[in-house]
Amino acid sequence: MSATYRHIPVRDLSSDQLLELSKTMKLSLSREDMEVVQQIFRGMDREPTDVELEVIAQTWSEHCKHRIFSADVHHVADGKEENISSLFKTYIKNPSEEIMDRKPGFVLSAFVDNAGFITLDDDLAICLKAETHNHPSAIEPYAGSNTGLGGVIRDILGAGKGAKPIANLDVFCFGAPDTPPEAIKAQDVIHPLGIMRGVVHGVRDYGNRMGIPTVNGAIQFDPTYIYNPLVFCGTAGVIPREDIDKEMRPGLKIIAIGGRTGKDGLKGATFSSAALGESSHEEDHTAVQIGNPIEEKKTLDFILEARERGLIVFLTDCGAGGFSSAAGEMLSVTGGELFLERAPLKEPGLISWQIFLSESQERMVLAVEEKDLPELQTLADTFQTELTVLGHSDDTGVLRVWHNGELVCSLDNSKLHDAPIKKLESVFTSGLAKTGLDLPADTLAEDLKAVMADFAIVSREPIIREYDHEVQGNTLLKPLAGASADAPQDGSVIDIDGSDKAMAMACAILPEWGKTDPYAMGTGTVDECVRQLILVGANPDKIGLLDNFCMGNPEAPQELGRIVECVKGIARAALDFNAPYISGKDSFYNYFETEDGPINIPVTFLCSGIGVVDDKTHVKGSSLRRNDSLLYLIGNTEDEMGGSVYSRIKGIKDAKVPQTDCVKNFALYKAYYEALCAGLVLSAHDISEGGLAVAAAEMAYSGKGGIELDLSAIPTAGGWKSPAVPLFSESTGRILCEVDPDLAAEFETTMAGYPCARIGKATEAHSIVAADNGKTVLTSSVAELKALWKNGLTPYY
Template sequence: MQASLSSAPRTERAVYRTIPVRELSADQLLDLSKKMKLSLSKADMAVVQQIFNEEGRDPTDVELEVIAQTWSEHCKHRIFNAKISHTLNGQEETVDSLFKTYIRSVTEKIMEQKPDFVLSAFVDNAGFVKLDDDKAVCLKVETHNHPSAIEPYAGANTGLGGVIRDILGAGKGAKPVASLDVFCFGPPDTKQEDLKAKDVIHPLGVMRGVVRGVRDYGNRMGIPTVNGAIQFDDTFIYNPLVFCGTAGVIPIKDIAKEVKPGHLLIAAGGRTGKDGLKGATFSSAELTTDSHEEDQTAVQIGNPIEEKKVADFVLAAREAGLIEFVTDCGAGGFSSAAGEMLSEVGGEVWLENCPLKEPGLESWQVFISESQERMVLAIEEHNLAALQQIADTWQTEIFVLAKADGNKRLKVWHHGEAVCDLPVEKLHGAPRREMKAHWRQPESVNPKVTVRPESWTQVLKTVLGDFSIVSREPIIREYDHEVQGNTVLKPLAGAAGDAPQDGSVIKVDGSQQLVALSCALLPEWGKTDPHAMGRACVDECVRQLVAMGANPERIAILDNFCMGNPDSEKELGALVECTKGMAESALAYGAPFVSGKDSFYNYFITDEGPVSIPVTLLVSGFGVVEDASHVIGSSLRRAGSKLAIFGSKTTPGLRGSVFAKYTQGAGLNGAPTWSESETWANYGKYYELVKKGAILATHDLSEGGLAVALAEFAFSGKGGIKVELENFPATKDCTMAEILFGETPGRFLIEVAPEHVEAVKAAGGVIIGESTGERWLHVTNRGTTLIDASVADLKPIWQGGLVQYY
């Protein structure tokens, strides 16, 4: 290893330049930002100018690049921390930071109620919750949208690699144990001639590249991909969304960390190159037809085998007690990793020590490159030799990058020349934005949606074939979801291992407690009712965790927001309303936010104007399953069971539903209504039934509603279903369309053994039918047949929906 490191290319001299800014006008400052692709506004550049007026000199290009990365939306979340003047239906209000008001405050209130559950939130790469007396678990989800749009394989590949490093950089090094992925693509049947811009990759190419990128990184790292989701919509043709998440486990004693003066900062792992330049600022700008050519260098190049080595090195160093602090080297490269680690104390950085992939890098390139597979550790200086020995064992290159000194300045040296010298307070003091937003909720009408009884079977077939519903099996099969040997509830189950599940459950080595993972996103809801979408996403995520057997009191969630142009007042208004709704449900359910991320400027300038994605919220979550006997799958187990509906009553409203896509006028009557307090009480009752062993299987009623849930239940291959809807729990004003295909949150379809029926009924469950030995789906209402089809007729429609495209 030493010979390899010593022979690596390094810079021979400092290459940097001074950029005059002190005498520039406001317009000239903005032009400079655009020319250098800094993604800094006119107001930002004015503050930059002020900093260097106070310093009495002009900046180097290194300093401008460091400030741009540090102040980028990706790194500083400036929109979520902005002061927003918001108007809702004509009523004005001021939101003093979306993050503080609707995320951090919610979590702080819940932490007061549950003082021994959340162990860390908002201060590290990921938040930790208590698993047992010795161990904690964490989950982090990131987006890699822009890189995946212009280079799907590499963008998604390094998206997963980056979030795995987030887990390695959480605490003093958490072990990655499971991953999830969530994608939003344009429809795979999009016609090439319908693309309204040149050099745009067809949705099929994006889908195939993204899936394989995530597959190759996760499989080669030996981390199971156990959960996920895919949405398809025309609005994602130009801006696909790629969410990658990883869960980790750590000893509780290794969560706390701190950098102190005198610590050495050691970089470990991959070498530094010209890939990933300006990645953080690139993700903070819109895409255009020129992006595919001009911004290729913003995309990183991944090497999962190198990351596997550095992961084993970090975990071994943690076990040896050598790590004082660790973080990943992601957006902004060394400038962000070292900059954040030294943000309290300051220190000196030596770029000439950095081994390179290739010669000829300039000073700013070495410092901000986002080349992959790199971690930065803080250690006591006397532990360097011991750390080197562990690095040799795991064949990982390490070098001294910096030293903390307590001088409160970030000073970067390159071959003896100071290429950056900034006060840490100014560097991390990005100007606060002030923004305007508005939202007017579309009025609801009451259209009559009439379908002849004999047509409901055909409606079900149509909905089962929708891209929102069809099986993801061809993609799931690309991933190893069994590696590490701890996947208890897999993403597919049933007699043939091809029936859908609501989420996954994994064991944790050395613990009797298990961890359930789930996710929810409903972008169709957000197009017209973002507030309801925020509430519904939280509910669906929590509901799936509860369905699988997690203790409702031991659930934590993450918020990941993506949107188009936040400078559009209407789009920003939708974001505000979505965040409000999300907070409302999270507080009602006692589900703290322990991590999150946002991605803005997901819009594309086409030949016909900008195309924005809808405000899209992904809520992912993890919950503690206290005993392996509590794990509940989503597939019918056997014939001869009773089937029940448990939870909320179905209410009117088809807005945002899959059914509404196919029926004129459906969805105009608004989203369905529900009560969090009522729903939360039902989840507690359900959990008591789980602990009694009263439930054989549970499938949540979500996209596609009851009819789809019944069909998917039967796809297990273990039996058929016979249901009578006369006693189905719904409000009196519900139509048959809303009963069969409505998507009211808070509902479960459960399978119950006959001996437990009375207990389920006593808890509020309503028996609606039974499982049969005949592989058939038969649904009636007061003797009138509504759905009558064999499982053999329905399942191929659902199962084959993506086969021809992937």
């Protein structure tokens, strides 16, 4: 039998030779990392096997260990220096734990499992997880996004002792679909149109075939995403509260269930922890996995039935790093032995490290009692999925991996899971923040058409229609509504079987803001997500958030500086909204090496969240209900045009990005929620991208009527020069609310003391009309605006 592994000499290599070895083997380990590896094996007085080097590289990879967020950062912001020990602990974990202490019993699990859980009711808990599959999707859009969604579904399936996936979300960041091919500054880069179509089809096919509704999401466009598209996939789940806690112990059998192991997905974790380049499509295609949703559906059914029967002690998904990550982490607190020759293979001839590190999909790893193996095997036969006993846990604290009688890996967990701490430099310099700009007031109708037709605003309906958003039969608020079922909503609501409560889902992403004010991007994005959850009916005191970050090169101080400022913003927002982060993920090195230098994506923060809807009558939606109702604007509108769609279209630079007072906004949202619970709200729409003019038009897309606006009645603290500001400013904390005239007095009483004013009414005329101090400044046909909005993506998809 030919050898399936080899020893790699490292003990006598120079520092340069160690770094070259890392590059040759595509380990994505730094010089300093390799020197620590060398010391480990000098201490063991032997050379490592290739399996051990691959296991260490996977375990220490940025994708798996999140070393940028755990690094010691020396940060200089506008000349002021500070040292930060772990961005994650300082700005995400610690604030969230402070909030959890304030709200005992709400968060049932966070930061210790595949996903975090919040209380739904006395018996059930809900969870949400979102991850990225950026590099694979850049190389193979269909397979990359297909397995991205499959992987996050397994995250939910591996949370607790097996949560049931009940809803999906997806957020995509692409180059514009009309990008001229000659504008792409690198060879062998897939055109954004091909990326978009492949990614959407990949997510569609996996979610639909799994029978999980896709109900929430967003799409952003920016030229830098041509080279590094971002593909966020998320899944929500539900679980009995008694099945959340799990604990490993010695003496358990380690089994694999689901798909077979092959050569797809080799070095996926380390591949995702490095930059892309012109050679990536040719050299790294084996890092992309191949999905099979039907196999995963069988695995899902097996897991849920095994959980119901009490047959699972511990489980996790088999994703990045394959068995190395899943079994390695599972055995990290105990130790154990695994036998690779037992793993069912897609094809013969895989060598040791390939079997152990392959990221072939649809696999789960479980720890079970030996006595339960016969019943588990019967279940596997019933659901027609493959079950294999890979090994067992013990009390040695050592991970031992055997292959055909040879010990191919023997690593002490204390060393394997203790990656070196990175030391990084970051710099941030505030830019100008202009207000009081002389904006044109005589082109507002044309400006609204331009904004409405922009890729940032246009309807996502052609893509939404690819997804089944009603499978499982529990979608209370769909992505599109209105008389023609094509008007946009702020979030979604999922009914939960066995509960009188429901789950709200929403997300927000504002990468344009981060280009000039990443702190404001952080607070504003959290604010928008929280606002949308409350708008679709969530109790403001029952919200759990997710943080997902993507950026270019984190070792470039100016790039890292933007992340540091953003993370500070989301920490402040979480504390002020009393909404903890229960899970999250980051993806760095989203930059592309060209002959002219690296192209970094904008620092991109996605905030998604779930909330508890206590009463399903609180679910109102964002579409205008009547043509004789009153419209109220809640929240202040300010001269903050930075980062807005209007400013980008007009070429306005250095304008002030909206600033967010989360404390004031949260008080405002609670007052709105009180009005909602009292039955005083017909419908309400979040004012975000595009501003008030876009929000009003989108409400009118319901088909019920038009809207008249009085800009001079809009609440403001600072005012403005041009009516373009109240129409197109994207100031945070604002809600456009529809109220029955008979309930107006009671609504105003409920909102007394807060910035809230009657600014208009619904009309029978299907038009958007805006007046400023009695002078009409804008008149637009709803039908004309809707045609621009509705058909914006149609030619490309």
